[in-house]
Amino acid sequence: MSNMRADLTLCLVLLGGAAGAFELPAPVTDADYLPVSEAEAALGQLLFYDPILSGNENISCSTCHHPRFGTSDGLSLGMGEGGIGLGPDRVADPANVPEDRVPRNAPALYNLGARAFTHMFHDGRVERVNGALRVPIEDGFFAEVSGILATQAAFPVLSPDEMGGNVSENPLSKAIRMGRFSGEGGAWDMIAAKVSGIPEYQARFEEVYPEIAAGREIGFADISNAIAGFMAFEFRADDSAFDRFLREEAELSDQAAEGMALFYGEAGCAACHAGPFQTDHDFHAMGQPQLGPGKTLDFERGSRDEGRFRVTGKAEDLYAFRTPSLRNVTLTAPYGHAGAYRDLRSFIVAHLAPADSLLHYDRAQAILPDLPVEDWEVMETEADVAAILSAIEVEDRTLPEAGIDALMAFLAALEDDPDRLGIPERVPSGLSFEK
Structure with a gap:
């Protein structure tokens, strides 16, 4: 074991306790990926x-x-057909107004x-x-x-x-x-x-x-x-500062190392954000605010999005959504299955205390192009909010501001924005596209 890994293991034990610490993942290698031509x-x-x-x-x-x-796409809920422009600048085409928003964050x-x-x-x-x-x-x-x-x-x-x-x-x-x-x-x-x-x-x-x-x-x-x-x-992203640390090629900054110790220790993030890509590939109910059209069937009333439950039919999967990978998470705002939080720090705070955050959600956090649709039916329906609350899997807690700072530094150390082929100058159809 290298000195860097030994020092971190000791830090994890000190911060999280032997029972509360999680092991670091092994470095990512070519064997972790399917071959690509x-x-x-x-x-x-x-x-x-x-x-x-x-x-x-x-x-x-x-x-x-x-x-x-x-x-x-930089939006809470995207606008495909009927939209003009790219990212947060995308607006509805007056000549072809969308029927609704895309129901989940891209x-x-x-x-x-x-x-x-x-x-x-x-x-x-x-x-x-x-x-x-x-x-x-x-x-x-x-x-x-x-x-x-x-x-x-x-x-x-x-x-x-x-x-x-x-x-x-x-x-x-x-x-x-x-x-x-x-x-x-x-x-x-x-x-x-x-x-x-x-x-x-x-x-x-x-x-x-x-x-x-x-x-x-x-x-x-x-x-x-x-x-x-x-x-x-x-979009293979495996050369971040964290990857280089795991490969014993470089050290993390002091603040990022502190955040890593929290992530894999006291903060408990690695309970779900495990493995080499910081996801357990499982589904969890974390009390995210719901907005937009939801994912109901055509004959159903309401705008709920019951998540994994709609796939399995199991009550324990109500309002559970896939744990996202955290690679390049600093680049992928807004956050949550409905993009309810426009910035990462606010999302981390809310994720630590999901029940309180759901009850006190600030709708200004959403990034939504103007559309003549109802976005807040679920959040204005007491029974729907209560159902989301009852499904939450974790207890509310907080971290000091310095701890949030450290977690942010660690998440920044997961950043590796690849640019291999890039954006083409033209496409064979001759059609125009946003660059």
């Missing part, structure tokens, strides 16, 4: 930024997952190509369990994708609020409303036909996939696979 990633880069995948050809994956905003994309990530989305509705893929819809398409990340990449185009488009305003949105995804007239096949109709894309797919060069048509699974390859390659 750089050629496939380069193709995926173009598709990731190309609005050709959306119903109205005005929104790309990067609209809500832009590197300028930590692979998110999650960051860092390290999703790592083998440890087996659940996608805030509720884990796309997941790999015992080697088997579980998804919320049945379709033979899922047997054709390369893995769970490619599976996740197939869903945003099916969301009318995200990329599909409002009711009946384009062929893709019509197919989505009819529940037609694969096959003739299906949404995924419709997009694949548009992409394959662009000669530059056809040539690039033939270069990357031999079976397409041999005559097989481009399918949406190929598009998803390429986008997944890009995300895995581009």
Whole structure:
């Protein structure tokens, strides 16, 4: 054991007690990641930024997952279809006002190509369990994708609020409303036909996939696979100050080291934010304020978002959401499954005392473009607030300001903003996109 590790272990015991301290993770290595073809990633880069995948050809994956905003969008709840602009500057198009907000905060994309990530989305509705893929819809398409990340990449185009488009305003949105995804007239096949109709894309797919060069048509699974390859390659983040410390290449600042000792000791953060990417990949009810349209079915009343419960049907999963990785967390504001907190420090304070913070939530913390919709139905409904409170898994507590400062310094030491392929100058469709 190195001197640095020995000193930290002693610090953890002193601050957290032998029973309260958590072990540091092992350094991340190439073995922690699935292999990625750089050629496939380069193709995926173009598709990731190309609005050709959306119903109205005005929104790309990067609209809500832009590197300028930590692979998110800088908004509490995003605005896909019907929006103009990028990040917090995005506003409603007066000629095509959105039907509603995207119901959950756009999650960051860092390290999703790592083998440890087996659940996608805030509720884990796309997941790999015992080697088997579980998804919320049945379709033979899922047997054709390369893995769970490619599976996740197939869903945003099916969301009318995200990329599909409002009711009946384009062929893709019509197919989505009819529940037609694969096959003739299906949404995924419709997009694949548009992409394959662009000669530059056809040539690039033939270069990357031999079976397409041999005559097989481009399918949406190929598009998803390429986008997944890009995300895995581009957003691998494992060279932070913390990583270099674990590899015994450098020391942390005194304040970051103090924050690390708190994180893995007295503050108990590592109880959930465990492992090499600071997540246990599990689901926890932490009393986050709820805003926006929620995630109810069309026939249900109210704007609740009951999280993991909607996937498992288990009462213990009510209002539980996936533990996010903390890599580059300093870049990915706002925070929470609904983006209820605009700054990281406020979120940490609220996370320590979730019940009190829920009851005294300041709505000014939300970053929401103006829309003629009701955002606060849940927070104004006593029974809904009580239900969220009753599900909280932890007791409220506080840390002194100096402790919060130290935790902030440690979280900053998790920052590694990769820039490998970057933002393309143009995309093969010739469509414009936000840079």
